[in-house]
Amino acid sequence: MNPEVIRADFPILDMKVNGQPLVYLDNAASSQMPQPVIDRLMRYHTSEHANIHRAVHYLSETATREFESAREKVRSFLNARESREIIFTRGTTEAINLAMHGYGRAFLKAGDEIILSALEHHSNIVPWQMLAHEKGVILKVIPMDDDGVLIQEEFYKLFNANTRLLALTHVSNALGTVNPIKTMISHAHQYGVPVLIDGAQAAPHKALDVQDLDCDFYAFSSHKLCGPTGIGVLYGKAELLERMQPYQGGGDMILSVTFEKTDYNVIPHKFEAGTPAIAAAVGLGAAIDYLQAVGLENIDRYEQGLLDYATVRIRELDRIRIVGTAREKAAVLSFEVEGVHPHDVGTILNDYGIAIRTGHHCAQPVMQRFKVPATARASFAFYNTRSEVDRLIEGIIRVQGIFQ
Amino acid sequence: MSDMRMMYQEVILDHNRKPRNYGRIEGANHHADGHNPLCGDSIHLTMDMEDDLIRAVAFEGEGCAICKASASMMTGAVKGLKVGEAEDLASRFRGMTTGTLDMKDEQRLGRLRVFEGVKDLPSRVKCAILPWHTLLAAIHSVQAASSEGKDDPIQEA
Numbered sequence: 001m002n003p004e005v006i007r008a009d010f011p012i013l014d015m016k017v018n019g020q021p022l023v024y025l026d027n028a029a030s031s032q033m034p035q036p037v038i039d040r041l042m043r044y045h046t047s048e049h050a051n052i053h054r055a056v057h058y059l060s061e062t063a064t065r066e067f068e069s070a071r072e073k074v075r076s077f078l079n080a081r082e083s084r085e086i087i088f089t090r091g092t093t094e095a096i097n098l099a100m101h102g103y104g105r106a107f108l109k110a111g112d113e114i115i116l117s118a119l120e121h122h123s124n125i126v127p128w129q130m131l132a133h134e135k136g137v138i139l140k141v142i143p144m145d146d147d148g149v150l151i152q153e154e155f156y157k158l159f160n161a162n163t164r165l166l167a168l169t170h171v172s173n174a175l176g177t178v179n180p181i182k183t184m185i186s187h188a189h190q191y192g193v194p195v196l197i198d199g200a201q202a203a204p205h206k207a208l209d210v211q212d213l214d215c216d217f218y219a220f221s222s223h224k225l226c227g228p229t230g231i232g233v234l235y236g237k238a239e240l241l242e243r244m245q246p247y248q249g250g251g252d253m254i255l256s257v258t259f260e261k262t263d264y265n266v267i268p269h270k271f272e273a274g275t276p277a278i279a280a281a282v283g284l285g286a287a288i289d290y291l292q293a294v295g296l297e298n299i300d301r302y303e304q305g306l307l308d309y310a311t312v313r314i315r316e317l318d319r320i321r322i323v324g325t326a327r328e329k330a331a332v333l334s335f336e337v338e339g340v341h342p343h344d345v346g347t348i349l350n351d352y353g354i355a356i357r358t359g360h361h362c363a364q365p366v367m368q369r370f371k372v373p374a375t376a377r378a379s380f381a382f383y384n385t386r387s388e389v390d391r392l393i394e395g396i397i398r399v400q401g402i403f404q
Numbered sequence: 405m406s407d408m409r410m411m412y413q414e415v416i417l418d419h420n421r422k423p424r425n426y427g428r429i430e431g432a433n434h435h436a437d438g439h440n441p442l443c444g445d446s447i448h449l450t451m452d453m454e455d456d457l458i459r460a461v462a463f464e465g466e467g468c469a470i471c472k473a474s475a476s477m478m479t480g481a482v483k484g485l486k487v488g489e490a491e492d493l494a495s496r497f498r499g500m501t502t503g504t505l506d507m508k509d510e511q512r513l514g515r516l517r518v519f520e521g522v523k524d525l526p527s528r529v530k531c532a533i534l535p536w537h538t539l540l541a542a543i544h545s546v547q548a549a550s551s552e553g554k555d556d557p558i559q560e561a
């Protein structure tokens with residue numbers, strides 16, 4: 001994989017910010033779209049757009065076909081058994097909320113327990129907390145060690161006869177930790193406990209196989225995957241989805257409606273009320289094509305090399321602490337510059353054309369665990385280069401120069 | 405880089421390193437918490453008031469350099485002011501940092517003018533203003549101030 005060839009596909013990377021070439025290191029928040037995805041969106045809007053599933057005319061049939069073909073691409077991307085197991089949502093957040101409503105609210109009752117981890121993004125905490133308040137469900141949390149690794153012995157201890165769900169992130173957005181989800185899923189299944197995986201940070205970096213993982217739900221967002229915003233996915237095993245309650249009511253999710261009663265549509269349509277983000281779904285399909293053409297294994301290998309390089313380089317600096325030092329990490333580097341608040345780090349790096357994220361990364365419990373209000377986070381994609389890592393290091397040296 | 409040197413000039417760095425009036429006033433009769441959800445900046449303000457005279461203000465908390473320096477300088481600037489004067493200063497400060505105040509003949513802000521540069525850093529304006537929000541909340545003893553939304557005591561123009 002040649003990053004210079006890849007970079008040529010991403011027009012935004014040629015930008016200058018504050019007179020400096022952009023160094024975009026906020027990929028864990030949203031990654032950028034390559035030209036083929038942008039072109040695909042343009043083509044959809046120029047010559048394929050209409051509402052789907054509703055009319056017999058040419059454009060509606062075209063849009064429906066392209067939308068459903070995107071669903072098939074997602075199926076292949078996840079290696080799901082059937083495309084009806086793929087539900088389009090607005091993103092990971094809506095996917096988890098759908099699972100909370102459709103599964104949690106429908107089947108859990110007071111005294112039931114849900115296991116979460118200390119690494120979760122707010123979007124895999126708050127929905128379950130809402131359920132806990134409403135139903136009297138109890139939340140239990142897998143703790144982590146000082147490297148940001150979940151403590152497996154503690155995880156095993158959390159299971160009992162009342163455990164009903166494990167909701168776990170595949171990769172931590174704040175620290176980069178990759179969880180050993182396959183063994184954790186299989187442990188939960190020994191107790192008959194279904195597992196929801198938040199794959200928002202894993203899908204952009206890892207080849208996925210939901211059948212091999214055997215997870216019951218898997219959620220991710222297109223905009224972290226070089227696709228457009230406004231679309232994401234909840235994968236669910238068909239037999240679970242069929243038993244679940246719809247999340248929202250409206251058009252497209254019904255078979256027949258009278259004022260007395262509604263018969264719901266079959267999956268996945270039962271969960272897709274209203275007109276979806278059709279163009280965005282088509283764009284996601286194009287992003288998947290693009291990533292598969294580059295190869296997820298190549299992407300993973302390249303990004304690991306970049307992360308190793310960045311980790312070595314940042315360790316050469318004085319007065320820097322890396323937050324999150326798991327052995328298995330995705331390309332995320334969270335750090336603190338001693339004596340400098342992360343927001344000041346971010347502002348000064350921005351002046352130098354470098355985009356990083358600063359803050360709590362929607363993972364306040366992670367921040368609390370490491371006793372920091374916030375961190376600076378550089379997150380890499382396969383279009384980033386070693387010379388961009390060098391720019392980041394120079395930028396940090398400038399920050400230290402100003403604050404010394 | 406010169407913009408950054410402007411923003412992070414020595415006065416600000418110095419107040420960040422050695423904030424003045426840091427801590428709590430024992431037996432303070434007014435206090436408020438200020439919180440900036442985006443940044444995680446969070447300050448607690450205690451204030452000693454006699455009628456409408458601000459006798460002393462102290463702050464403590466976590467925040468970026470801009471927020472801390474702004475809090476530190478605010479505590480000095482409002483000490484000894486009447487409530488009306490402090491409110492006027494707060495609104496000038498907001499005007500300066502949001503770029504709506506004509507700075508040509510501005511006299512009142514004095515040393516607080518070092519924060520003028522944040523008007524070019526939209527994501528950081530809230531950091532600079534938070535201590536002033538919190539001050540107004542303390543004056544009126546609103547228990548929590550936020551730089552967002554409904555309990556923003558400095559109304560948008």
Ligand SMILES: Cc1ncc(COP(=O)(O)O)c(C=O)c1O
Binds near residue numbers: 123171172173221
């Ligand atoms: C681990 C994780 N989960 C969930 C989300 C939420 O994704 P979205 O905002 O696309 O719904 C994110 C993204 O910020 C994330 O990193």
